[in-house]
Amino acid sequence: MLIAIIAVxxxxxxxxxxxxxFVEGSAATAGYLGVPPLLIGMVIIGFGTSAPELVVSALSAAQxxxxxxxxxxxxxxxxxxxLILGIxxxxxxxxxxxxxxxxxLPIL
Incomplete structure (x- = not known):
């Protein structure tokens, strides 16, 4: 039990x-490329947050x-x-x- 708590x-x-x-690297990439940080945030950070779903989907499709x-x-x-809208x-x-x-409301 102690090992599990330490691992968490x-x-x-x-x-x-x-x-x-990851965020600092993305901001540095935006500065280096001369791209607005908002665009980098939407593309790179968006991909990073969706990566787990991408892996699960790829593995389940392959199986x-x-x-x-x-x-x-x-x-x-x-x-x-x-969750984002609710919070x-x-x-x-x-x-x-x-x-x-x-x-x-009737459509929702």
Missing amino acids: IVGLILLIWSADW GNPGIALGNAYGSNIANIA TALIKPIAIESGVLKKE
């Missing part, structure tokens, strides 16, 4: 360190399970959108006009 702590430390390193690959792609995107709305509520809400 070490893993979290490595995760934080590598995320810092003959395309349904898992498709479900992983849909599920991860839906979860990312819902953002909890931190700073989003103002929506009542007319828009009445029109769009």
Whole structure:
């Protein structure tokens, strides 16, 4: 049990360190290429956050399970959108006009 706890702590430390390193490297790449940091953030950081889903989808498709690959792609995107919007709305509520809400609510 102690080894598992230590492994989790070490893993979290490595995760934080590598995320810092990844962001700094991406910012340096943006400066070197003369590309706006926003574009680098959308492309490189976006790819980095989607890499686990890419690996799972590739492995499941290679093993003959395309349904898992498709479900992983849909599920991860839906979860990312819902979590980001939900957490953002909890931190700073989003103002929506009542007319828009009445029109769009049946579709949701």
